[in-house]
Amino acid sequence: MRMDSIKERDHRSLLGQFFTPVPTAEFMASLFDPLPEDMRLLDAGAGEGALSLAAVREICSSHPQVRTLSLVVYEVDPAVLPMLQDSLDSCRKLCRKAGIKFSFHVIPENFIEHSREVLGGGFFAEDAPRFHAAIVNPPYRKIASNSQERRDLSSMGIETSNLYTGFLALIAKRLVPGGQLVAITPRSFCNGPYFQPFRQQFLETMALRRLHVFDSRTETFKENRVLQETIIFHALGHCPQAGIVHVSSSPGVDGSKMTHAYIPYVEIVHPGDRQRFIHIPSGGQHLESKRRVSSLPATLDQLGLAVSTGRVVDFRLRDSLRPDPEAGAAPLVYPSHFNGGSVHWPRLGGKKPNAILVNNETRQWLIPAGRYVLTKRFTSKEEKRRLVASVFDSSGVPGDLVGFENHLNYFHAGGQGLERDLAAGLFAYLNGTLVDDYFRSFSGLTQVNATDLRKLHYPSRQTLEAIGGDMDRLDLNQTEIDLLLERHIHD
DSSP states (O other), rough: OOOHHHHHHHHHHHHTTOOOOOOHHHHHHTTTOOOOEEEEEEEOOTHHHHHHHHHHHHHHHOOTTTOOEEEEEEEOGGHHHHHHHHHHHEEEEEEHHHEEEEEEEEEEHHHHHHHHHHHSSSHHHHHHHHOOEEEOOOOOOOOOOSHHHHHHHHHHTOOOSSSHHHHHHHHHHHHHEEEEEEEEEEEESSGGGHHHHHHHHHHHHHEEEEEESSOOSSSGGGTTTTSSOOEEEEEEOOOOOOOOEEEEEEESOOOTTTTEEEEEEHHOOOOOOOTTOOOOOOOOHHHHHHHHTTOOOOOOHHTTTTEEEEEEEEEGGGGGSSOOOTEEEEEOGGGGEEEEEEEOOOOOTTTSSOOOSTTTGGGGGGGOOOOOEEEEBOOOTSSSSSSSEEEEEESSSSSSSSEBBTTTEEEEEEEOOOHHHHHHHHHHHHHHHHHHHHHHTTOOBBBBBBBHHHHHBBBBBHHHHHHHOOOOOOOOOHHHHHHHHHOOOOO
């Protein structure tokens, strides 16, 4: 790769900017419903203008009712303004040929800052335009809690920690009733606690009509080495939510080999779910797994179990960490200790500590020794499974306390360990393809938090114990685990 290309990519990354490939832009533009005769279109992060050009081309070819088109584009990077101007000139030519009266306005300002002026009663407030449609690939970057962007968003009633969700919330505010939004974004807003305030606000404002997922994590923005899972969605502003949502998926950006499903909205966002998770099944297998898991009879409370996040945050207790076991120290377990279904401790010579001193500072973060089912909170992008579980059994481990590091979740019974058959059955269930497909049906993240596990449905305690009773070892392969679960779990 040329050095100037690397510098350009790093510059875009600093801005949180990744340009939309043309096939993706064209697919996005095709999602618009019929548009009004006189319309205003917004592109809040225009870049080189691929989305604006695709939208105008689609309007000219597929929306003959449109007679006037006013396009407003925002772009803060002066380096791309010449390319953006070329795209807008192409838009003008397309509209002239289609008999559409076209005008455009380039705003070379920060969309969030300018929107605060527009929506907050500043100089532009009287003429604040509302839009009939918006198409956007918003910048992806975390927002510092003390940043001006965070303060600007808060002043407009928007609480979020990432630029892209800030853009989406602002665009929703600037649409007319029934206005359409088509966006390509990370999938991360669909679940997890960090985006809950955004989901709550967005789903009260916007009605989901179409959700499209990509089967490949790397394909969408592969030239920029972006590994974030992305989705495309179409939503209507200030409209009642339709009963059915069109869900589609495809291997890559060109929309080839696309699969389609029509899912009741109550299966996408469950009624009564305070977290407002957005479940996106991407095919028949995921839909079936989601149905089967949701039909299981037990919650963790009904099983008499709980799941917690590992309590040891190692950098806060650095002085008490020890590389090897020693007198006066408790075992400390990390994800790196997972090995074939069980926990291999100690792991001498590894990068992570194996023990933590038991003292007045650390004791509160340790738990009684026993048998626990552990899951990784984070899995690498290369791992085949979204959820990875292991069993920790302290019977061969010294001491009466143990520490689980913060990158783990642990299942327990009132803070104590689990019985053997229950632990083994729970281990098998969590490692089954059924649960893995379930999590893939709504989690685009490589993260599974304790909150996600609390919301999961489980087999009855009797069934879990029966599964565990049939297991003579924990290093079963995937096929053996799935066959075991099929024998015990029925609709």
